[in-house]
Amino acid sequence: MSVVKINVLQVPEGRGEVLEQRFAARAGDVETVDGFESFDLLRPTEGTDRYLVVTKWRDDEAFQAWMNSEAFGRGHGQQPPSSGEGGGHPGGEGGGHPGGEGGPPAGGPAAAASELWGFEVVTSATGQRA
């Protein structure tokens, strides 16, 4: 069964739009990665103020391979995390510059902190419009 990896992003007030635009600009990047199944960037509306990047992979190996790939480094400021489950927080406070176009004066990372959650899919159902 697939695995779900969720990157939990703490985004300071007013930075959400920048974050969303950066993800939108890169949404296509992972689509061709081996073992990648899906990703959703979720904007908080209730119960939390953290954004979730919910990703789904064929298995843990596929996810780890992507995390350690150059493609990930390119999209995440050349700082692939050391490794492993639950490590989760490659950048530490502030993370790194996500690279690419950047953009003044909001050039740095929009996310102030992040945390990785990992899950195995146990049961799934999908609606017709999913």
Ligand code: HEM
């Ligand atoms: C579970 C898998 C993922 C992990 C562990 C992860 C890790 C991170 C971390 C730690 C940050 C904050 C540090 C930084 O801003 O550089 C971040 C930001 C970012 N990630 Fe990911 N990421 C994941 C999935 C994705 C996916 C699938 C995409 C592609 C659509 C993506 C695109 C981005 C972008 C554009 C930012 C910059 C946001 C900002 O300005 O702060 N990430 N990611």
